[in-house]
Amino acid sequence: MASIISCNLISPRIPNNGIRFATTQNNNSWLTKRFVPKCSKNANPCQKLKECAISIALAVGLITGMPSYADAYVNLNSYNWALPDLSVLISGPPIKDPGALLRYALPIDNKAVREVQKPLEDITESLKIAGVKALDSVERNVRQASRALKQGKSLIVSGLAESKKEHGLELLDKLEAGMDELQQIVEDKKREEVAPKQKELLNYVGGVEEDMVDGFPYEVPEEYQSMPLLKGRATVDMKVKVKDNPNVDECVFRIVLDGYNAPVTAGNFVDLVERHFYDGMEIQRADGFVVQTGDPEGPAEGFIDPSTEKTRTIPLEIMVKGEKAPVYGETLEDLGLYKAQTKLPFNAFGTMAMARDEFENNSGSSQVFWLLKESELTPSNANILDGRYAVFGYVTQNEDFLADLKVGDVIESIQVVSGLDNLVNPSYKIAG
Missing domain, CATH: 1.20.120.290 (Oxygen-evolving enhancer protein 3 (PsbQ), four-helix up-down bundle)
Incomplete structure (x- = not known):
C-alpha cells in the first residue's frame, strides 16, 4: 500500500466552494486565447443562433462554475454544432474519484x-x-x-x-x-x-x-513507435514550494500516469521528468479553472530536443471506450464521434492533460495542465474538453491542494516512484 503523502500546512485550510473565474495569461498555450461571444444584430440567422448559443453557455458557466465556451476560443464560422443525445445528459452522475477512473480504464x-x-x-x-x-x-x-x-x-x-x-x-x-x-x-x-x-x-x-493485464494490449502506430512510450502505468511525486500562501507552505502531489490509454503522451512526460525538465519551473497559470506549467524560458513554447535542436511535439491521443487503441491526430469532434466516451475523462478534480495550440491537434510538447473543476452537469463526452485534449493521468493524493497553487509557485522536483521500467525508447539516455 502506498504511503500517505502529506502537505506542510501553515494554518488550517478553509475549503472554498465559491465560483472561480478564469483570467487571461499572456501565452499561446491551451485556453489562453480569449473570445467573448455576443449576439450580433447584423449576423445572418444561423450565425446569430450560434453566437447566442455560446452566450447562453457562457452565462451558465458563470453561474454554475462550469467551463465556458469562451475558454475554448470557439471559431464561429467553422464550428460544427451538434447537440449531445438527451440520454447522455441524464445518464447519471459521472465517476469523479480518480482511483475509480483509473481502475475502470484498465484494459x-x-x-x-x-x-x-x-x-x-x-x-x-x-x-x-x-x-x-x-x-x-x-x-x-x-x-x-x-x-x-x-x-x-x-x-x-x-x-x-x-x-x-x-x-x-x-x-x-x-x-x-x-x-x-x-x-x-x-x-x-x-x-x-x-x-x-x-x-x-x-x-x-x-x-x-x-495483474490481469498481460503485456501491452496493442501496437502504437509506426510513425510514433520510436518516441518515448509508457507501456503501462507509472507513478510520480511532484513537490511544489508554495509562495505567499497563508494555508500551505509545501506540498507533494502523487500522480498516476496511464500509458495503457495514452502511451505517447505519458511517455513524453516521463521522459521529460527524467531529464529534470520541470525541476525549478514555476506554475505559469492558476486561475481557478486549471493549473498549468511546462513553458520553458526563452522563445520556445515546448521542449527543445538537444539531439535535434528542434521542438519535440507529440500527437493528440484519445482512447475511446470500446476501442482497442487510441485515436491519433484528430479530435472526436473532427471524427464526428459526438456520442463516444473517452476512457480517461475530465471528470476528476486534478485530471492531468497535455496542453496544445487550439487549432493544431499535434502541437503538444511539454506544457501540461490539471483541471480544477469536477464534471457535475456535463458527463463524459457532453463537455468541451473530452475528446479534444489528451488526458494521461490523475492526481491521486493531495489533489485538493492544487487549488491553493498560484502563479510563481515553484516545482522543486518531479520524481518517478514506480513504473519507470514501463518506459521504452527513453530519449533522456541519449547523450547530447
Whole structure:
C-alpha cells in the first residue's frame, strides 16, 4: 500500500466552494486565447443562433462554475454544432474519484472483479449519511463485496496474467482478510476507521486488476513507435514550494500516469521528468479553472530536443471506450464521434492533460495542465474538453491542494516512484 503523502500546512485550510473565474495569461498555450461571444444584430440567422448559443453557455458557466465556451476560443464560422443525445445528459452522475477512473480504464474484461469493486466504492456514498446510521449502509456494501468475492474468486483468479498470478493471489488473500477487518470495524461502530480501510481494500482491488493485464494490449502506430512510450502505468511525486500562501507552505502531489490509454503522451512526460525538465519551473497559470506549467524560458513554447535542436511535439491521443487503441491526430469532434466516451475523462478534480495550440491537434510538447473543476452537469463526452485534449493521468493524493497553487509557485522536483521500467525508447539516455 502506498504511503500517505502529506502537505506542510501553515494554518488550517478553509475549503472554498465559491465560483472561480478564469483570467487571461499572456501565452499561446491551451485556453489562453480569449473570445467573448455576443449576439450580433447584423449576423445572418444561423450565425446569430450560434453566437447566442455560446452566450447562453457562457452565462451558465458563470453561474454554475462550469467551463465556458469562451475558454475554448470557439471559431464561429467553422464550428460544427451538434447537440449531445438527451440520454447522455441524464445518464447519471459521472465517476469523479480518480482511483475509480483509473481502475475502470484498465484494459481488462472481468465482470467478477468489478462486482467486488463496485460495492466497495459505494461505501463513499454510504458515508455521506450522518452519524453511525451510515454504518448500516456500509455493512450492506461490505457484505455484498464479500459475497461477490467468494462467488467469483475462481473467475478472478482465472483472469490473472500467468506472469503476475502469484502477486495477484497474494493481493486477493489480503483483500479477503481486509474485508473481515472492515466488517469488524463496522460492528464496533468505528466510523472514522471505515474510509482508510476502504481505500486500502480498493488499492488491493486495483492491484489485482492490474495483474490481469498481460503485456501491452496493442501496437502504437509506426510513425510514433520510436518516441518515448509508457507501456503501462507509472507513478510520480511532484513537490511544489508554495509562495505567499497563508494555508500551505509545501506540498507533494502523487500522480498516476496511464500509458495503457495514452502511451505517447505519458511517455513524453516521463521522459521529460527524467531529464529534470520541470525541476525549478514555476506554475505559469492558476486561475481557478486549471493549473498549468511546462513553458520553458526563452522563445520556445515546448521542449527543445538537444539531439535535434528542434521542438519535440507529440500527437493528440484519445482512447475511446470500446476501442482497442487510441485515436491519433484528430479530435472526436473532427471524427464526428459526438456520442463516444473517452476512457480517461475530465471528470476528476486534478485530471492531468497535455496542453496544445487550439487549432493544431499535434502541437503538444511539454506544457501540461490539471483541471480544477469536477464534471457535475456535463458527463463524459457532453463537455468541451473530452475528446479534444489528451488526458494521461490523475492526481491521486493531495489533489485538493492544487487549488491553493498560484502563479510563481515553484516545482522543486518531479520524481518517478514506480513504473519507470514501463518506459521504452527513453530519449533522456541519449547523450547530447
